[in-house]
Amino acid sequence: MTVRSAALLLYRRRAGVEVWIAHMGGPYWTSKDEAAWSFPKGIVEEGDLGDELAAARREFTEEIGTPPPDADYVPLGEFPGSGKTIVVFAAESEFQPDAVRSNTFELEWPPRSGRMRSFPEVDDARWFPLDEARPKLTKAQRPILDALLAHLEEDAEIH
Numbered sequence: 466m467t468v469r470s471a472a473l474l475l476y477r478r479r480a481g482v483e484v485w486i487a488h489m490g491g492p493y494w495t496s497k498d499e500a501a502w503s504f505p506k507g508i509v510e511e512g513d514l515g516d517e518l519a520a521a522r523r524e525f526t527e528e529i530g531t532p533p534p535d536a537d538y539v540p541l542g543e544f545p546g547s548g549k550t551i552v553v554f555a556a557e558s559e560f561q562p563d564a565v566r567s568n569t570f571e572l573e574w575p576p577r578s579g580r581m582r583s584f585p586e587v588d589d590a591r592w593f594p595l596d597e598a599r600p601k602l603t604k605a606q607r608p609i610l611d612a613l614l615a616h617l618e619e620d621a622e623i624h
Contacts, residue, residue: 488502488587505587568585572584
């Protein structure tokens with residue numbers, strides 16, 4: 466069975482649309498910016514099946530250190546990415562936490578040193594305009610921005 470990951474895409478409208486994205490933590494990503502950011506997301510566990518929004522909310526809290534805002538989340542779609550399927554829920558919000566305090570993971574670092582170190586899953590997260598966010602996101606997640614724009618255009622036509 467394909468691994469499923471659940472993500473929250475928060476957006477806000479300023480001079481244009483901005484999205485909340487997170488820089489991946491750990492030593493591999495430290496000096497990288499392009500294709501090193503992601504929407505807060507994580508694996509949908511067996512107990513989450515049927516409530517992927519709950520999984521996305523849990524993973525957001527773990528990666529950002531703050532619960533996601535209460536908002537009207539809409540399913541944005543399912544997207545292929547790095548051997549998994551990412552199911553995305555989007556909501557408009559003025560979310561602004563005091564700080565980003567991600568959970569951590571253990572990794573042998575430097576490689577083959579025998580020393581285990583702890584690293585944050587996310588070491589930064591903030592708002593970016595769409596044109597700045599696109600190259601920062603992993604290549605697999607860039608089409609999610611197109612889906613958001615299509616959703617916003619459809620929503621504008623309805624209202």
